[in-house]
Amino acid sequence: MGNLTVRALRVVLAVVLAGTVFVQVSTLAVLVLGNDPEDGSLALTPLRVILILGMVAAQVTLVSVWRLVTMVRRGTVFSHAAFRHVDTMIGAIVVAALLWFAVTAINAPGQRDDPGVTLIMGGVGLGILGVALIVLVLRMLLAQAVARDVEATRMRAELDEVI
DSSP: OOHHHHHHHHHHHHHHHHHHHHHHHHHHHHHHHTOOOTTOOSOHHHHHHHHHHHHHHHHHHHHHHHHHHHHHHHTOOSSTHHHHHHHHHHHHHHHHHHHHHHHHHHHGGGGTTOHHHHHHHHHHHHHHHHHHHHHHHHHHHHHHHHHHHHHHHHHHHHHHHHO
16 A cells, blocks of 8 residues: 555544544533423434444544554554454444444334335445445455465475575
């Protein structure tokens, strides 16, 4: 991965991380100040708490990607240390999907006239879980690459002994 690509990705990650922190702080301020509609027609407090937790899941994923990019830049990504970051990403994505399903459940009673909205929201949750499955497949590919790298290192050591 080239320096320009690494720098560009880090800029994007930093901007998204700053954006999530801004959303969290803003949402927390609204939660503390209590600006929910007075008629109680919307369950905004649970949605705001879920939003804050969702931003934490996104931040965990962003930090894990940052660490993996650092490992790629150093040439150490094909090691067992990378699995921790990938596993963390998978867990954060699954948490994000579960939080989205919670949003869907909170929103569903208000959608009795149009249940298609709830179905679409459920589909989005399945899509988020699909992303977790894609990262899991990529983890399996990383495991194969690490195993091959270990085998190549062992064979190189044996060849060095012969020579």
